[in-house]
Amino acid sequence: MIETRDLRREFGGIKALDGVSLKVAQGERRAIIGPNGAGKTTLFNVLTGELEPTAGEVRLAGENVTGRRPHELARRGVGRMYQRNELFDPLPARENVAIAVAAAAGPYRPFRSPPPSELVAADELLERVGLGARQATPARALSHGERRQLELAVALARRPRVLLLDEPTAGMSPAETARITELIASLDRSLTLVIVEHDMDVVFQLAERITVLHEGRVIAEGTPAQVRGDTLVNEVYLGKVVA
Amino acid sequence: MTPETAVVQALNGISFGALLFILAAGLSLIFGMMDVVNLAHGAFYMLGAYITLTVVQRTGQFWLALLLAPPLIGALGLVMEPLLLRRLRGRHLDQVLLTIGVSLVIADLVGLTWGREIRSVPFPAGLDHAISILGGDYPVYRLFVIAFGVVLAVILAIVHRRTRVGALIRAGVQDAPMLAALGVDIDRLFAVTFAIGAALAGLAGVIAAPVFGIYPGMDVDYLIYSLVVVVVGGLGTLSGAVAGSALIGPIDTFGKVLFPQFALALIFAVMALVLLLRPTGLLGRIRIAR
Amino acid sequence: MTSVLSRARTLQLVGALIAAALLVTFPIWSTPWEGSRYATSILRDMLILAILALSLDLLVGSAGMPSLGHAAYFGAGAYAAAIAGQRFGSDDLLLGLGAAILVSSLLALAIGAVAVRAAGIFFLMLTLAFAQMVFAVAFQAADITGGSNGFSGVRRPMLFGLDFNGPDALFHLVAVVFLLVLLLVWRIRSSTYGRALVGLRENERRMRALGYDTTRLKLSAFVLAGAIAGVGGALQAYSIRFVSTNDVGVARSVEAFVSVLIGGASTLLGPVVGAIVVLFIERVMPSYIAFAETVLGLVFIIFVLAARQGIVGMVRVAYARARA
Numbered sequence: 001m002i003e004t005r006d007l008r009r010e011f012g013g014i015k016a017l018d019g020v021s022l023k024v025a026q027g028e029r030r031a032i033i034g035p036n037g038a039g040k041t042t043l044f045n046v047l048t049g050e051l052e053p054t055a056g057e058v059r060l061a062g063e064n065v066t067g068r069r070p071h072e073l074a075r076r077g078v079g080r081m082y083q084r085n086e087l088f089d090p091l092p093a094r095e096n097v098a099i100a101v102a103a104a105a106g107p108y109r110p111f112r113s114p115p116p117s118e119l120v121a122a123d124e125l126l127e128r129v130g131l132g133a134r135q136a137t138p139a140r141a142l143s144h145g146e147r148r149q150l151e152l153a154v155a156l157a158r159r160p161r162v163l164l165l166d167e168p169t170a171g172m173s174p175a176e177t178a179r180i181t182e183l184i185a186s187l188d189r190s191l192t193l194v195i196v197e198h199d200m201d202v203v204f205q206l207a208e209r210i211t212v213l214h215e216g217r218v219i220a221e222g223t224p225a226q227v228r229g230d231t232l233v234n235e236v237y238l239g240k241v242v243a
Numbered sequence: 244m245t246p247e248t249a250v251v252q253a254l255n256g257i258s259f260g261a262l263l264f265i266l267a268a269g270l271s272l273i274f275g276m277m278d279v280v281n282l283a284h285g286a287f288y289m290l291g292a293y294i295t296l297t298v299v300q301r302t303g304q305f306w307l308a309l310l311l312a313p314p315l316i317g318a319l320g321l322v323m324e325p326l327l328l329r330r331l332r333g334r335h336l337d338q339v340l341l342t343i344g345v346s347l348v349i350a351d352l353v354g355l356t357w358g359r360e361i362r363s364v365p366f367p368a369g370l371d372h373a374i375s376i377l378g379g380d381y382p383v384y385r386l387f388v389i390a391f392g393v394v395l396a397v398i399l400a401i402v403h404r405r406t407r408v409g410a411l412i413r414a415g416v417q418d419a420p421m422l423a424a425l426g427v428d429i430d431r432l433f434a435v436t437f438a439i440g441a442a443l444a445g446l447a448g449v450i451a452a453p454v455f456g457i458y459p460g461m462d463v464d465y466l467i468y469s470l471v472v473v474v475v476g477g478l479g480t481l482s483g484a485v486a487g488s489a490l491i492g493p494i495d496t497f498g499k500v501l502f503p504q505f506a507l508a509l510i511f512a513v514m515a516l517v518l519l520l521r522p523t524g525l526l527g528r529i530r531i532a533r
Numbered sequence: 534m535t536s537v538l539s540r541a542r543t544l545q546l547v548g549a550l551i552a553a554a555l556l557v558t559f560p561i562w563s564t565p566w567e568g569s570r571y572a573t574s575i576l577r578d579m580l581i582l583a584i585l586a587l588s589l590d591l592l593v594g595s596a597g598m599p600s601l602g603h604a605a606y607f608g609a610g611a612y613a614a615a616i617a618g619q620r621f622g623s624d625d626l627l628l629g630l631g632a633a634i635l636v637s638s639l640l641a642l643a644i645g646a647v648a649v650r651a652a653g654i655f656f657l658m659l660t661l662a663f664a665q666m667v668f669a670v671a672f673q674a675a676d677i678t679g680g681s682n683g684f685s686g687v688r689r690p691m692l693f694g695l696d697f698n699g700p701d702a703l704f705h706l707v708a709v710v711f712l713l714v715l716l717l718v719w720r721i722r723s724s725t726y727g728r729a730l731v732g733l734r735e736n737e738r739r740m741r742a743l744g745y746d747t748t749r750l751k752l753s754a755f756v757l758a759g760a761i762a763g764v765g766g767a768l769q770a771y772s773i774r775f776v777s778t779n780d781v782g783v784a785r786s787v788e789a790f791v792s793v794l795i796g797g798a799s800t801l802l803g804p805v806v807g808a809i810v811v812l813f814i815e816r817v818m819p820s821y822i823a824f825a826e827t828v829l830g831l832v833f834i835i836f837v838l839a840a841r842q843g844i845v846g847m848v849r850v851a852y853a854r855a856r857a
Contacts, residue, residue: 048742074744086739088732099732102725103743111720114728158743280654330838336599339654340794341837343601343787347830355824463783467665470658507669511662515647518659522650 001026001192002047002078002162007056009042009216016042017053018216024162024194024209026061031195031207033227035237038213040196041083044164047194048080049073060162074103079160083167083196085151089140093131093150096139097122100157122157129153129183145176152183162192169199181205204228212237244501247377252500253493254376258385260492261392262451266465267472267484268399269443275416275479276436278335279328283342285466286349287316287441291448292457293357296364305367305453312449313442320441324434350462362457388450395446396485403481412436416479468495471510475517557708560701570700574772577704579812580711581769585785586792586804587718588761593790594799595727596754597734598649599657602664603762603789605644606637608671608781610763611770612678613637615687626690626697626706630767637763638756640667645755649748652737661783668781683777687770697771707768714761719801721757730754731799788815791833797843806844 002024009017017039024030032040045051047058049070058066060076068076088096098114101121126135129149134142139150148168155163168184169177181202187193197203203210203224210227212220214237220230227233244252266288273281291312298308323345331337365371366384373380403409414422415432423429447465468491476487491510498509555562560573585607592598610633617632618624644667648659671678678684689698690706697706721727729750732740737747770776779785788811796807811829818825840847 050738050741070741071744071746074742080742082739082742086736086742088735088739090735091731095728099728099740100743102728103745111724111726113723114725154739154743278654280658327834327838335654336657337837337841339657340790341834343790344830344834344837347787347833348827351824351826351830355827467662467783470662474658474662504673505670507673508666511666511669514662518647518650 001028001061002194003057003059004043004047005057005059007043007046007053007058009039009046009051009053015216017046017056019056020213020216020218021056022211022218022221024192026161026192027189029193029195029206029208031197031203031210032213033197033200033203033210033237034213037215039216040213041166042216043213044080044166044196047073047164048078074158074160077159077161078164079155079158079162080164081151081155081166081168083170085147087139087147087150087154090138092136092138093126093142093153094119094122094135096150097125097153097157100154101125104157104159125153125157126150129156130179145172145180148172148176148180149183152180156187160191162194163187165193165195165197167196167198169197169202177202247379248500250377251379251381252496254381254385254389256493256496258388258392258454258492259496260488260490261389262447262455263468263472263488263492264392264484265395265450266444266447267469267476267488268395268481269440269447270469271473271476271479271481271484272412272443273437273440274473276412276419277328277338277433279338279342280470281342281437281440282339282466283323283346283349284440284444284469285462285464286346286353287320287444288448288451288465289353289462290316290319290349291445292452292461293353293362293448294445295449295452296357296362296457299364299452305364308452309446309449313446316445316448317438317442321434321438323441324437325430328437329430329433346462346466350459354459359459364452364457366453382454384453388454391450396481399481468510471514474514477523553712556712557705559708560704573700573704575812575816577700577707577772578769578816579809580707581765581772582788582792582812583805583808584711584714584765584768585762585789586796586808587714588758588765589789590793590798590800590804591718591721591730591754591758591761593793594803595722595730595734596751598751598754599653599790600648600660600755600758600786601657601783601790602644602660602662602667602786603758604783604785605664605667605781606641606759606762607766607769607785607789608776608778609640609667610634610637610766611776611780612671612684612766613763614767615684615770615776616677618688618690619686624688624691624696626692626771629690629771630764633763633767634760637766638760641756641759642752645752645759649751649755661786664781664786665783668778668783671778671781678776678778681778683775684770685775687774687776689774690771703772707772710764710768714764715801715805717761722801791829793843794841795833795836795843797845797847800843800845800849803843803845810844 003022005021007017007020008015020039020043032043034040042051046053049068049072052067056066057064060073060078065073065076088099098118101118102114123135126132129152131146131149131153134146139147142150152168165184168180172180177199184193185206195206207224209222210224211218212227212233219236220227220233270281270284273279294312294315295305295308298311299305327341327345328338331341366382370384370387373382403413411427411432415436419429422432472487472491473484475490476485477483491513494513495506495510499506502509559576560570563572585603589600589603592600592603613632613636614629618629621628644663648656648663651659672680674680689696691697697703729740729745733747733750741747766780769780792807792811793804794807795810796805797803814825814829814832818828822828836843842850
């Protein structure tokens with residue numbers, strides 16, 4: 001579904017991505033793990049088109065989309081739940097989602113008011129992520145956990161084919177983490193998920209395959225069991241993480 | 244165009260560029276430090292010119308104006324920053340809007356105080372003659388402007404690179420919050436920076452008065468010039484102000500002589516070109532506030 | 534069955550219609566105390582500035598793009614209407630308005646294509662500088678625009694045989710166009726497009742991630758705002774029968790911006806209220822005090838410091854508090 005071939009990205013001498021090749025099948029649940037600075041965020045930024053690689057290819061459902069701009073990739077079905085929420089702060093939760101729903105519906109028409117079906121869809125989605133009671137609350141008035149839920153709802157509302165989740169549980173309490181993990185696990189199997197996470201419990205709960213990045217390179221890839229047993233991975237990353 | 248005319252126009256262009264440098268340096272400094280585009284900069288310039296008018300009328304001493312006006316206008320800036328701008332710390336766009344309000348007030352008060360006719364001051368004694376260049380007479384004052392601009396650039400560069408104040412300013416331009424975290428009094432640094440920027444604008448006004456005219460609307464005209472200079476040369480750096488003024492001064496002057504029909508639009512065309520090719524300006528670092 | 538809600542709505546609608554009718558017919562019912570048409574001309578100019586401010590608010594308020602050179606399109610529209618009338622020897626209102634919209638839109642397209650690549654303060658500087666360029670061209674091209682002397686002798690417009698001769702008729706025209714513009718802006722603001730502009734203002738990155746081509750969105754807003762400003766310019770040309778470089782100048786751009794901010798950005802009536810306040814200070818006050826521009830500057834400073842949401846914004850907050 002989504003594939004990179006020998007992806008490279010340099011920042012003035014620093015090799016953030018040093019030949020990353022991976023293939024995620026449709027419907028797969030893939031986790032990307034690695035220490036800070038491994039290149040995970042850079043990888044995501046390239047996948048969403050916000051960053052251009054210095055070399056290599058990105059393919060989406062077979063199509064070469066390298067170098068395409070963010071809105072083009074979004075229209076081709078790449079969605080993202082940002083690590084630092086990208087929401088419309090003063091607007092109510094339901095408006096946040098409605099804008100995303102409208103985006104999925106196609107080009108906007110200058111003088112038409114938003115159709116009621118849009119708000120219905122938005123409310124349903126908010127219900128689904130657990131924000132049913134907070135539809136009218138402005139995004140900035142929501143708690144951190146609620147904002148993460150809203151962020152997920154907004155990303156989902158666009159009906160992506162591939163959803164990139166950038167540290168979905170960052171800054172969450174155990175209860176919130178459990179809830180959002182359950183939510184992600186319940187997502188439709190037609191949706192391809194790529195998750196960057198530091199919380200290993202969440203990773204092993206959700207991932208079918210794991211790719212381990214270190215210093216811009218893939219140092220291991222496989223099933224959770226394989227990765228957990230890999231000596232290099234343990235040395236570089238897992239051994240340092242309090243499991 | 245004869246060789247004589249070309250040389251004259253070149254000197255005109257360079258002297259105009261020197262003036263633009265003095266003006267733009269202050270604007271660039273304020274932006275580099277505080278992320279504020281001071282749209283009252285033209286008004287400070289105007290104030291410098293009109294104060295010169297009064298000082299010369301009363302005392303006949305141009306040099307007195309040079310001594311008095313910049314500190315006075317600097318003091319105005321020193322009051323304005325804490326009184327008005329500081330309340331909007333962090334709200335860069337609003338700070339810019341505020342400077343618009345200030346420029347409206349200053350421009351109107353200037354008009355009320357000095358009237359709205361076009362005024363002038365004579366060249367100062369000692370610089371009021373012409374010297375012979377390639378067979379023609381060229382006003383010495385204009386050469387003085389060039390020299391003054393160059394000397395000022397050198398002084399500013401030395402202060403910028405070799406003194407403690409300069410180091411503070413360099414650090415502040417780089418990372419003001421870090422500087423605050425290190426215990427530097429940011430409030431005072433910003434106020435002083437703003438005052439210096441304002442004083443430089445006033446200084447430019449004094450220097451410009453004998454040769455570039457004193458008239459209502461000069462604040463807008465020269466604000467636009469300084470904006471174009473810093474956009475072209477690069478916002479936030481001294482070298483940017485030098486590069487921009489060195490380019491725009493001559494282009495504007497030659498443009499007015501060669502293509503009078505399009506002269507005014509020419510520098511904007513240059514600006515648009517630079518923006519399309521190199522958005523941060525030739526030598527600058529623009530931090531785009533969102 | 535009439536619910537309370539729809540009765541409130543009906544009242545609102547009736548109230549709006551009455552206000553609109555009163556506005557359009559102002560010269561007629563104000564005659565007893567207004568023989569010299571002074572108030573009529575002031576109100577007319579307020580409505581024209583309101584049109585300019587409404588168009589600017591689409592950029593500044595809705596889309597969050599602070600343009601300080603919006604008068605360029607206003608003036609371009611004024612010149613276009615005047616020159617078209619002269620060149621084609623025609624009084625046709627539709628020709629004049631059409632020319633105004635065409636020229637101002639194309640100008641906005643040309644300038645916008647460069648300017649929208651920037652954001653925030655940088656965008657502000659660019660729009661200011663480009664507007665000065667338009668001013669410079671208008672100033673230099675004296676054989677077309679009249680240069681510093683201006684373009685005088687703009688023909689009185691006609692529409693389907695209806696001659697807008699006389700200050701009253703022109704006022705009716707301006708008032709009707711103003712109401713149409715108000716309606717248009719209202720529709721835009723409540724449409725999905727208008728909401729996309731708000732999204733653009735609040736979080737451009739998220740808009741891009743949702744598939745919106747934000748550059749195109751910004752450019753479309755820029756051109757739309759320019760076109761509406763051009764209509765305002767044409768009305769100005771017809772009203773005072775004169776177009777000058779002042780109509781494209783910085784002062785006019787600042788006037789519009791100040792109106793938007795004082796009245797309340799990103800509200801429907803804010804720009805209108807702001808235009809009324811600004812013109813009151815600029816035109817009525819000078820009869821009593823000499824330092825009206827200073828007052829305007831000070832008022833603006835106070836609003837930036839303490840009432841950023843403008844008059845309408847403050848009214849809304851007060852209203853919400855009263856209901857809570």
